[in-house]
Amino acid sequence: MTFKLDSLFDSADKPYLDVNDLTLLSQYVSSIPERIAVYRTLRDQEVAIMQPIADALQQGTQEPEAKVERSVRHGLMVLRYVAMAMLLDDSAFVQGRLQGWLPEIVQAHDTRALDQQLFQLLDQQLAKVLTPAQINLLKPGLTKARDLLLGTGTSAPAPVPAEDLDPLASLL
Amino acid sequence: MVSVADLLVDGRLPGNYFAQDLYVRGSTELGLLENRRGDRLLAIPDPLLQAIYVGLDKETGQASKMVLYNCGRWWGKNFYARFCEELADYYSQPMASLSMAEFLQSLQQCWRTHGWGQITLDMTYRDQGFLGVEIAHSPFTAAAPNSPSPSGDLERGILEIFFSQLTGRELVCAQTSCTTRGDEANRFVLGLGKRLQTAPALVANGQSHQSIMQALVQQG
Numbered sequence: 001m002t003f004k005l006d007s008l009f010d011s012a013d014k015p016y017l018d019v020n021d022l023t024l025l026s027q028y029v030s031s032i033p034e035r036i037a038v039y040r041t042l043r044d045q046e047v048a049i050m051q052p053i054a055d056a057l058q059q060g061t062q063e064p065e066a067k068v069e070r071s072v073r074h075g076l077m078v079l080r081y082v083a084m085a086m087l088l089d090d091s092a093f094v095q096g097r098l099q100g101w102l103p104e105i106v107q108a109h110d111t112r113a114l115d116q117q118l119f120q121l122l123d124q125q126l127a128k129v130l131t132p133a134q135i136n137l138l139k140p141g142l143t144k145a146r147d148l149l150l151g152t153g154t155s156a157p158a159p160v161p162a163e164d165l166d167p168l169a170s171l172l
Numbered sequence: 173m174v175s176v177a178d179l180l181v182d183g184r185l186p187g188n189y190f191a192q193d194l195y196v197r198g199s200t201e202l203g204l205l206e207n208r209r210g211d212r213l214l215a216i217p218d219p220l221l222q223a224i225y226v227g228l229d230k231e232t233g234q235a236s237k238m239v240l241y242n243c244g245r246w247w248g249k250n251f252y253a254r255f256c257e258e259l260a261d262y263y264s265q266p267m268a269s270l271s272m273a274e275f276l277q278s279l280q281q282c283w284r285t286h287g288w289g290q291i292t293l294d295m296t297y298r299d300q301g302f303l304g305v306e307i308a309h310s311p312f313t314a315a316a317p318n319s320p321s322p323s324g325d326l327e328r329g330i331l332e333i334f335f336s337q338l339t340g341r342e343l344v345c346a347q348t349s350c351t352t353r354g355d356e357a358n359r360f361v362l363g364l365g366k367r368l369q370t371a372p373a374l375v376a377n378g379q380s381h382q383s384i385m386q387a388l389v390q391q392g
Contacts, residue, residue: 046176046180047176047177047180050176051175051176051177054173054174054175054176055173055174057174058173058174065173065174068174069174069179072174072176072179073179073185076176076179076180076185077185077187080185081187096191096192096193097187097188097191097193097194098187098188100188100280100281100284101187101188101191101277101281102187102188104273104277104280105273105274105277108273108277109271109273
């Protein structure tokens, strides 16, 4: 677990939490009802949020449906992790679960261009169901996910594109 | 049209199964480390690995490479079965229908999470019938004594059997670079036995990965 407040609880061997630590804790605690409300909205409206995005992606591209479906799957996955990170107030959660995984899958399936559009459409959709203050709660996780998926600063070696891999079984 | 509801039939979106914070757990009151399925994991101290190399060398000398290689094959056979079983369970579909990208990404993450280093596949020589594998930060060769010949025999065994089972062909694996020789990573090449016949001599010659690959490719 990468929970940000873990570091507070880990420091039980220090004398006592100081004023700053306690302020941090009470800020988080008082934000929980709002966080749960946002989480509920995302959970209950998952399909309603994502279906218009899927339709818009499909209409705006010549890419095959399977690829659009891939991208939508990435979007659903990202939103779920971002929602959880928002609940925990810890964007490192997004990084921990997606790094070394989703960026490589995106590259292998070559959905980057679609994913880029998807993130824009997602912003528009979220603005319809959430208040600006609520969106702010999601921002850190969303930004991290966007950077991970679309960022160029990845040091990992480029994975092999999927079409190259499919004949692996008959390769040698 | 893409139906989001259809994508979410069972509500699950399988992701990074081997993510480190999810995969490694423990029942510390019993003194056990476990994976997320409850199978036992074991942390091996570096000095124990070093002791295995030293002990094998003392007792079996030249044969110790063969012993490690055979241990690797044994391990690889079981690793492959467990890896496939875990993924098939997690994705609720047979291994064969998993995309290659997901399969390989899972293998990389699995390797990392277990602390075996960073594994990557190199498809450069695919058309010539060779599959390259690179392992960086290997704890196994890090514990091995310095040597002019490659010492990743354990990994050579694992990879050979793993990819033989994956491709359904009897493959042979040769190590072409090694950290104990001063190379920056361990590199391996897999292929059919007859295509790799000259590899052991080239490796014993102390040639670099590049020139070994060149020679293998040129033999036609």
